[in-house]
Amino acid sequence: xxxxxxxxxxxxxxxxxxxxxxxxxxxxxxxxxxxxxxxxxxxxxxxxxxxxxxxxxxxxxxxxxxxxxxxxxxxxxxxxxxxxxxxxxxxxxxxxxxxxxxxxxxxxxxxxxxxxxxxxxxxxxxxxxxxxxxxxxxxxxxxxxxxxxxxxxxxxxxxxxxxxxxxxxxxxxxxxxxxxxxxxxxxxxxxxxxxxxxxxxxxxxxxxxxxxxxxxxxxxxxxxxxxxxxxxxxxxxxxxxxxxxxxxxxxxxxxxxxxxxxxxxxxxxxxxxxxxxxxxxxxxxxxxxxxxxxxxxxxxxxxxxxxxxxxxxxxxxxxxxxxxxxxxxxxxxxxxxxxxxxxxxxxxxxxxxxxxxxxxxxxxxxxxxxxxxxxxxxxxxxxxxxxxxxxxxxxxxxxxxxxxxxxxxxxxxxxxxxxxxxxxxxxxxxxxxxxxxxxxxxxxxxxxxxxxxxxxxxxxxxxxxxxxxxxxxxxxxxxxxxxxxxxxxxxxxxxxxxxxxxxxxxxxxxxxxxxxxxxxxxxxxxxxxxxxxxxxxxxxxxxxxxxxxxxxxxxxxxxxxxxxxxxxxxxxxxxxxxxxxxxxxxxxxxxxxxxxxxxxxxxxxxxxxxxxxxxxxxxxxxxxxxxxxxxxxxxxxxxxxxxxxxxxxxxxxxxx
Numbered sequence: 204x205x206x207x208x209x210x211x212x213x214x215x216x217x218x219x220x221x222x223x224x225x226x227x228x229x230x231x232x233x234x235x236x237x238x239x240x241x242x243x244x245x246x247x248x249x250x251x252x253x254x255x256x257x258x259x260x261x262x263x264x265x266x267x268x269x270x271x272x273x274x275x276x277x278x279x280x281x282x283x284x285x286x287x288x289x290x291x292x293x294x295x296x297x298x299x300x301x302x303x304x305x306x307x308x309x310x311x312x313x314x315x316x317x318x319x320x321x322x323x324x325x326x327x328x329x330x331x332x333x334x335x336x337x338x339x340x341x342x343x344x345x346x347x348x349x350x351x352x353x354x355x356x357x358x359x360x361x362x363x364x365x366x367x368x369x370x371x372x373x374x375x376x377x378x379x380x381x382x383x384x385x386x387x388x389x390x391x392x393x394x395x396x397x398x399x400x401x402x403x404x405x406x407x408x409x410x411x412x413x414x415x416x417x418x419x420x421x422x423x424x425x426x427x428x429x430x431x432x433x434x435x436x437x438x439x440x441x442x443x444x445x446x447x448x449x450x451x452x453x454x455x456x457x458x459x460x461x462x463x464x465x466x467x468x469x470x471x472x473x474x475x476x477x478x479x480x481x482x483x484x485x486x487x488x489x490x491x492x493x494x495x496x497x498x499x500x501x502x503x504x505x506x507x508x509x510x511x512x513x514x515x516x517x518x519x520x521x522x523x524x525x526x527x528x529x530x531x532x533x534x535x536x537x538x539x540x541x542x543x544x545x546x547x548x549x550x551x552x553x554x555x556x557x558x559x560x561x562x563x564x565x566x567x568x569x570x571x572x573x574x575x576x577x578x579x580x581x582x583x584x585x586x587x588x589x590x591x592x593x594x595x596x597x598x599x600x601x602x603x604x605x606x607x608x609x610x611x612x613x614x615x616x617x618x619x620x621x622x623x624x625x626x627x628x629x630x631x632x633x634x635x636x637x638x639x640x641x642x643x644x645x646x647x648x649x650x651x652x653x654x655x656x657x658x659x660x661x662x663x664x665x666x667x668x669x670x671x672x673x674x675x676x677x678x679x680x681x682x683x684x685x686x687x688x689x690x691x692x693x694x695x696x697x698x699x700x701x702x703x704x705x706x707x708x709x710x711x712x713x714x715x716x717x718x719x720x721x722x723x724x725x726x727x728x729x730x731x732x733x734x735x736x737x738x739x740x741x742x743x744x745x746x747x748x749x750x751x752x753x754x755x756x757x758x759x760x761x762x763x764x765x766x767x768x769x770x771x772x773x774x775x776x777x778x779x780x781x782x783x784x785x786x787x788x789x790x791x792x793x794x795x796x797x798x799x800x801x802x803x804x805x806x807x808x809x810x811x812x813x814x815x816x817x818x819x820x821x822x823x824x825x826x827x828x829x830x831x832x833x834x835x836x837x838x839x840x841x842x843x844x845x846x847x848x849x850x851x852x853x854x855x856x857x858x859x
Contacts, residue, residue, distance in 0.1 A: 294384060489711075492715060496679070581604045618649040624646065708751070737802070
């Protein structure tokens with residue numbers, strides 16, 4: 204019995220020991236699991252801390268700007284990358300969503316940025332998001348090279364995401380999610396506030412609008428994009444008020460009455476007044492990328508590329524039109540022409556057609572329409588590009604003939620040729636029910652659009668650079684051959700209307716210079732582009748303009764002229780009534796023939812920046828401030844001052 208009891212006690216003791224051992228194992232196991240969880244969680248937070256650094260590095264590695272960015276600027280780029288990661292992590296509550304989404308988005312953006320800078324020599328800016336559809340329609344016409352850096356960056360992002368998937372930051376529970384999300388978003392918001400209210404003013408940070416690429420190269424893409432946010436909202440100009448607009452209108456109308464009285468007195472004394480022919484057909488052509496690259500510097504070619512345009516002397520007014528863009532952003536050029544408003548008055552680098560052409564907009568279109576013209580817009584490409592279909596409706600065009608109208612027309616490379624475009628233009632004129640019906644036709648061509656690479660069966664290389672440049676710049680060679688075809692097509696168009704009995708005025712100008720090789724421009728000018736002072740950069744924005752009539756008019760070479768003035772000069776030469784704003788623009792052009800986002804150029808070519816013209820020491824300050832007030836009201840202010848931009852009731856009544 205005693206032995207049995209000892210055995211039982213031994214068994215109970217063993218059982219207790221086993222239970223204690225089991226508890227110890229379980230406890231140790233729990234500790235191990237807890238430690239692993241903390242390691243995974245800590246690693247997750249560490250990865251969340253490091254991944255923005257990786258994204259920044261890979262982005263600038265792909266774009267090739269790493270060596271140009273200082274440590275301070277790099278740190279700010281990384282901080283802005285943190286903002287993106289923190290906000291999305293705070294919203295989703297897990298890095299398994301935020302990290303892949305942000306890292307892949309930034310990777311793709313770095314690829315796109317590299318391609319865009321390559322073919323248009325300008326970075327992607329926040330406004331360009333609204334023009335993505337336009338970009339997609341022409342992107343297939345460019346050659347894209349996938350670089351070694353892109354492949355390596357893609358591998359790095361995929362590898363990082365695979366690793367980070369196993370070390371997530373994942374917050375469970377509604378309360379914890381709310382606290383975590385609030386902390387992440389609050390931290391990001393605090394940084395953004397401190398950045399714009401402390402860092403930016405302290406270091407005078409901003410975008411160099413005369414050399415946007417320089418800013419993006421030296422500051423980094425993410426930081427530069429963040430800095431551009433401060434330009435989204437355009438503040439009213441100095442001394443702006445509706446009372447000021449009323450005073451300007453009163454002053455302009457009084458001056459008009461005085462001029463009418465003086466003209467009437469002159470007519471009575473001489474017994475005759477000058478009668479200006481009003482064209483039945485008023486045709487304005489904005490020719491894609493049409494320019495004479497010799498405005499930058501001289502070079503030789505195997506044959507002339509503008510023999511016909513340069514030969515025009517009779518019934519021709521010509522000159523160099525100073526456009527607001529280089530290489531792209533076509534819609535901003537037509538905006539300046541049709542409205543008279545400088546893009547300098549808009550948020551920097553914005554796309555006017557996306558925001559600033561509202562319903563019932565008053566432009567050249569409404570001015571001629573109020574004088575009995577049927578208004579037609581033509582463009583041989585999709586109507587939604589640059590939001591034209593909406594803008595043309597808002598401007599009051601009676602009809603918009605887009606790419607569908609040109610179906611079956613001759614194609615040159617990827618686009619409708621100017622010859623085919625002009626044939627369609629003539630067709631519109633010939634289809635008028637009454638030959639005396641007034642027609643205003645605004646035509647935007649496509650033939651010379653960028654993407655000057657490759658060979659084509661239907662396009663022969665007829666013009667090329669010679670001398671030391673022969674064979675060096677294939678893009679420039681192709682471009683020069685294209686504009687020679689434009690010259691031929693323009694000769695055909697003018698020949699047709701020279702035999703027409705309908706009084707016709709034809710206006711043609713280029714929308715911007717082409718994006719050919721940067722090295723070509725550097726060699727022609729003799730100085731690298733980054734060394735060219737601001738006042739001399741106007742040469743990159745000059746395109747030819749021609750105003751021709753099939754009836755007698757005085758010929759003139761006007762020299763350089765700001766694009767904002769051209770439509771007012773066309774109205775004047777056509778003998779049409781003008782709005783107070785048009786008359787003001789003509790007056791301003793006598794002081795500053797070139798009004799440009801770069802600044803102002805007077806009759807002697809002297810340059811003044813916008814800030815200098817606004818200075819109280821400038822004798823023409825009032826004129827400049829009056830222009831700023833009217834342009835701001837015309838394009839930005841929701842409360843438009845209608846009398847400045849429309850014909851008086853007596854003019855409309857006379858037409859009716």
